[in-house]
Amino acid sequence: MRILLIEDDREAAGFLTKGLQEAGYVVDHAASGPDGLHLATTESYAAMIVDRMLPGVDGLDLIGLLRKEDIDTPVLILSAMDKVTDRVEGLRAGGDDYLTKPYAFSELQARLEALVRRGQAAPLADTHLRVGGLEMNLLTRQVTRDGRPIDLLPREFQILEFLMRHSGQVVTRTMLLETVWNYHFDPKTGVIDVQISRLRQKLDKDFDQPLLHTVRGAGYCLREAD
């Protein structure tokens, strides 16, 4: 899968490229806005990572130009500006996700994965989600595993829905905080872990095969047993 990385910091670009290559992506790197724009318009990519502060150009302007050219490749914006208003601005300009520096590489990888999949995934209008024996009816808000009903609190339902929509992918704590609580700050790393372990209790307690896995140092992953 091909990724375009537009980032002027050589060192950051170096370790990002290396990390993404190890994760199985093919990475093209552009160190300036014009180079990036040229690559983005001439080549085809599964997703782009754009630094917001490029020399001479605002990354947001670059995204605006791309969108005007009808290039709707998903874009992940990287920025040191971490106010909620900055984030909103980034998403309004045509970005698909916004990650503030400093970030964990695992966080970036998880978000990139989610973006790439979103580009290909089935429409969100589904009324049923299914992962292995786990089924979720979005209309009746019922959850069953192998036909046995599972009782969930409203928030747990939302967490599970997000995990099911991104099944097989790593979902980070901040992704859950952002989508389920609309929190753009990190309260305490522990609280989400405890939420997840309570949810895991309900999902996996009576079954041999666990569905909800913790990915060390990154987040969680809901996937069918191999």
Add this chain to the structure above:
Amino acid sequence: MKPTNLLHTSTFRFAVIYMTVFALSVCGVLAFLYWNTVAVIDTQGDDTIEAEIIGLAEQYKARDLAGLAEVIRTRSAGDSGRRNLYLLTTPFYTPLSGNLTQWPEEAQGDPRWIDFRFGQANHPGARPQIARARTFLLPGGYHLLVGRDLTERTVFRKNITETLVWALLMTVLLGLGGGFLLSRNFLRRIDAIGDSSRAILHGDLSQRMPLTGSDDEFDRLSDNLNEMLDQIERLMDGMRGVADNIAHDLRSPISRLRGRLEMTLRTTPDLVRYRETLEKTIEETDGILETFNSLLAIALAESGALKDGFETLDLGALARDAAELYDAAAEQRGQRLTTKIAEKCSVRGDRNLLSQAISNLLDNAMTHTPDNGAIVIAVAQGADGPELTVADNGLGIPESDRERVLQRFARLDGSRSTPGSGLGLSQVAATARLHEAALRLSDNRPGLRVSLVFQRATDS
């Protein structure tokens, strides 16, 4: 202060302008008075002359020239004040009878109204006086003059002019003097404020603007400035404190980090050990970032920059969100987390900062409450406005320490062993200040009760 500067003050300028306006109105009033009075005097004089003429004409008709001369003689003698003037002359202006010594030169020619000067018969050396008269040509070429002395008018004019001069003189003197005093007074107050601000500018932030205790506009200005200075001093102290605390709270983990990396490098290469060190390093970096982010959040709240983006928020919903995030953690520790949320408590604010503040309060409550403890998060419409309360039955905070815990990095001795950056409550305090909410710490007997009392949202 040099007196030349005094004349350049705005107060003095105002005083001069005021004085000029006042002087002009004095002139106006006196001129009006003068013209009106003179007009009245003139009309009265003319009327008197007309009446005399009618009387004399009747005498003339009845008794002819001799009778007229006779009447004039009696009238002239009777009028000792010499207010009315009479003169009957031959065709060659030789006086026949009357109280004027000679026919005035101005009165020769056709009969008409004239103004003229005349010498006083009994005081030959005195200044000639002004009079007004009507002349007639009688049959046979005789001339008759009936007039009135206008000395009264002249005296009046002189009085008015004198009054005017004195009034103007006094106005100018008082105006300039008053303006001078006023300016000096104002200048003294302004200079006092100026001196203090210069002292502050040169680094003595403990200086305050002088107050006279009169509660006038200068005192109010000084009061406002002093409040501003208090706030600046508080912020400066805060900054200084933060700098010290950052030095302490960030430097120690960073040097610990560095030490560990250095030690690992010096040992014999061992993959497992390396890995362990790196993991610990990442963990420690996350901790540093967390502290850093908290500091930024506080700085952001204190900058007030977010005020423009305030929106109307449901305080109850925010509290519920936070409670639903912490419920699992409370459950795990066997603590009871209950919500008591009244509907429709809206506040104007920044969603992110408020959520973070509520999270911090819950986090604090959970950390300082023993397992099996109880925590209540409540939202209610209080007497002063919407109120959010987090109460626990844990250790509480001694009254003497309550002020201190709101400061950055403050950690009570007993809590050194519990985790936390010490920034939680100061973030809450900064958020409260930004939202103009009152942060109240009280005793929950046992435990701590923290309340945020918001301003009532004005627009819904």
